[in-house]
Amino acid sequence: xxxxxxxxxxxxxxxxxxxxxxxxxxxxxxxxxxxxxxxxxxxxxxxxxxxxxxxxxxxxxxxxxxxxxxxxxxxxxxxxxxxxxxxxxxxxxxxxxxxxxxxxxxxxxxxxxxxxxxxxxxxxxxxxxxxxxxxxxxxxxxxxxxxxxxxxxxxxxxxxxxxxxxxxxxxxxxxxxxxxxxxxxxxxx
Amino acid sequence: xxxxxxxxxxxxxxxxxxxxxxxxxxxxxxxxxxxxxxxxxxxxxxxxxxxxxxxxxxxxxxxxxxxxxxxxxxxxxxxxxxxxxxxxxxxxxxxxxxxxxxxxxxxxxxxxxxxxxxxxxxxxxxxxxxxxxxxxxxxxxxxxxxxxxxxxxxxxxxxxxxxxxxxxxxxxxxxxxxxxxxxxxxxxxxxxxxxxxxxxxxxxxxxxxxxxxxxxxxxxxxxxxxxxxxxxxxxxxxxxxxxxxxxxxxxxxxxxxxxxxxxxxxxxxxxxxxxxxxxxxxxxxxxxxxxxxxxxxxxxxxxxxxxxxxxxxxxxxxxxxxxxxxxxxxxxxxxxxxxxxxxxxxxxxxxxxxxxxxxxxxxxxxxxxxxxxxxxxxx
Numbered sequence: 318x319x320x321x322x323x324x325x326x327x328x329x330x331x332x333x334x335x336x337x338x339x340x341x342x343x344x345x346x347x348x349x350x351x352x353x354x355x356x357x358x359x360x361x362x363x364x365x366x367x368x369x370x371x372x373x374x375x376x377x378x379x380x381x382x383x384x385x386x387x388x389x390x391x392x393x394x395x396x397x398x399x400x401x402x403x404x405x406x407x408x409x410x411x412x413x414x415x416x417x418x419x420x421x422x423x424x425x426x427x428x429x430x431x432x433x434x435x436x437x438x439x440x441x442x443x444x445x446x447x448x449x450x451x452x453x454x455x456x457x458x459x460x461x462x463x464x465x466x467x468x469x470x471x472x473x474x475x476x477x478x479x480x481x482x483x484x485x486x487x488x489x490x491x492x493x494x495x496x497x498x499x500x501x502x503x504x505x506x
Numbered sequence: 507x508x509x510x511x512x513x514x515x516x517x518x519x520x521x522x523x524x525x526x527x528x529x530x531x532x533x534x535x536x537x538x539x540x541x542x543x544x545x546x547x548x549x550x551x552x553x554x555x556x557x558x559x560x561x562x563x564x565x566x567x568x569x570x571x572x573x574x575x576x577x578x579x580x581x582x583x584x585x586x587x588x589x590x591x592x593x594x595x596x597x598x599x600x601x602x603x604x605x606x607x608x609x610x611x612x613x614x615x616x617x618x619x620x621x622x623x624x625x626x627x628x629x630x631x632x633x634x635x636x637x638x639x640x641x642x643x644x645x646x647x648x649x650x651x652x653x654x655x656x657x658x659x660x661x662x663x664x665x666x667x668x669x670x671x672x673x674x675x676x677x678x679x680x681x682x683x684x685x686x687x688x689x690x691x692x693x694x695x696x697x698x699x700x701x702x703x704x705x706x707x708x709x710x711x712x713x714x715x716x717x718x719x720x721x722x723x724x725x726x727x728x729x730x731x732x733x734x735x736x737x738x739x740x741x742x743x744x745x746x747x748x749x750x751x752x753x754x755x756x757x758x759x760x761x762x763x764x765x766x767x768x769x770x771x772x773x774x775x776x777x778x779x780x781x782x783x784x785x786x787x788x789x790x791x792x793x794x795x796x797x798x799x800x801x802x803x804x805x806x807x808x809x810x811x812x813x814x815x816x817x818x819x820x821x822x823x824x825x826x827x828x829x830x831x832x833x834x835x836x837x838x839x840x841x842x843x844x845x846x847x848x849x850x851x852x853x854x855x856x857x858x859x860x861x862x863x864x865x866x867x868x869x870x871x872x873x874x875x876x877x878x879x880x881x882x883x884x885x
Contacts, residue, residue, distance in 0.1 A: 373644035381651025461640040
């Protein structure tokens with residue numbers, strides 16, 4: 318067993334265990350911090366799969382930007398655990414948990430199969446050969462950033478641009494909802 | 507004896523990559539750990555000169571006074587012997603964790619800096635960048651983005667209103683300036699056509715600009731350079747951007763409840779990060795470890811008759827490291843000079859500078875540089 322496979326397995330198991338730790342924390346700040354640790358572990362796993370760009374993006378975007386805002390809001394409210402909702406689990410939540418377990422098992426085994434049965438080296442992407450769906454790599458597999466850019470701006474340009482519209486719509490929607498609330502608030506006062 | 511030496515030699519030969527990696531990481535760690543003590547001394551001396559005092563000049567080493575260079579050692583011993591105090595109402599786990607985070611992140615981040623081009627040992631070529639990911643300097647961005655958690659956690663876990671305000675300020679400031687920081691560097695990516703720092707340094711040294719200037723990023727895109735240096739100050743929480751500490755209004759911000767060695771760990775991280783970001787600026791805008799007008803390859807050719815082929819690359823690497831440290835030292839001096847000459851921003855001014863001035867300028871610079879580079883590529 319080589320060193321990178323061993324660290325991949327250790328990181329994966331730690332990430333799964335920490336996910337359990339995360340959802341059982343009483344303080345929101347603790348949960349957020351554990352989530353950041355999980356994201357860092359995921360980045361490490363991307364790095365071991367030679368996806369250096371995905372690893373860097375994982376940390377910059379999720380751990381470095383989105384989670385900073387989360388932590389900011391959590392710290393700004395700074396609610397003690399007593400003021401957060403604690404109660405029995407409702408039927409709807411139980412159904413949701415069952416569905417998510419189902420999805421997690423399905424995804425986990427699919428991804429796990431892909432890694433465990435074929436190993437790091439023989440995975441299609443790492444080979445630099447053609448990948449599923451008829452899309453081919455434009456550059457050698459070691460050229461991470463160029464390959465991501467090529468599939469983003471050549472193969473999936475329309476999908477990518479449509480997503481940016483979706484995000485813009487979401488941003489405008491959030492602003493509109495906030496404005497409406499504050500206008501009502503001003504009327505009431 | 508002979509047999510064991512042979513075994514060692516064979517082990518080194520087969521595992522040269524592993525041994526070289528450990529060596530490079532150790533070298534970068536040694537450099538990063540020296541930055542904090544020396545910079546504390548530099549900062550105190552320079553502050554004294556600016557304020558027409560003398561500063562710490564008494565503590566020497568082995569009977570020599572050395573302008574007070576023994577002071578960092580004395581400071582460290584003092585800090586180690588101070589009481590290690592944890593406030594009763596603090597969240598113990600995060601209170602202990604908070605100072606460790608910036609220190610670890612600072613020491614990890616410096617591994618992404620190219621310390622030299624390459625050396626040749628027994629026929630093996632060793633790249634002198636400890637961690638060379640395909641994502642290039644994005645690795646450094648990722649590490650510097652994580653740096654804020656130390657400050658934010660320290661503020662929250664101390665259970666002190668001043669500290670909490672400091673932590674909040676730090677996270678808001680980090681988000682605001684990170685965008686401008688990334689946008690400031692983007693033009694350099696398409697000028698050089700790579701994210702790799704070694705590639706950028708090579709692109710800066712292989713030709714001359716207008717026949718006489720070194721082909722440095724600072725001349726290719728001066729606005730990017732200015733923007734990046736300003737955001738660098740904000741990202742490392744240094745004056746005039748140290749709103750997270752703000753002695754005048756927040757006592758000492760996130761540092762209020764910290765003392766002894768935990769307090770100094772924050773500085774270890776801060777100085778390591780300053781060094782890393784200065785080195786990044788040097789690599790992107792000032793030609794990194796290269797001597798101006800004398801590319802690495804030429805230097806090796808010059809040195810080969812004196813030292814023979816392989817040792818020549820070692821000497822060239824040592825000279826390159828020296829050049830890198832001189833360039834970075836100039837930036838560190840700028841940090842110190844700014845700290846004692848510029849007043850701190852007000853918080854609304856800080857936000858306005860970030861969002862209303864720097865972000866649009868960075869965007870405009872990006873568009874203009876993109877047009878220029880695209881036009882030059884077409885013709």
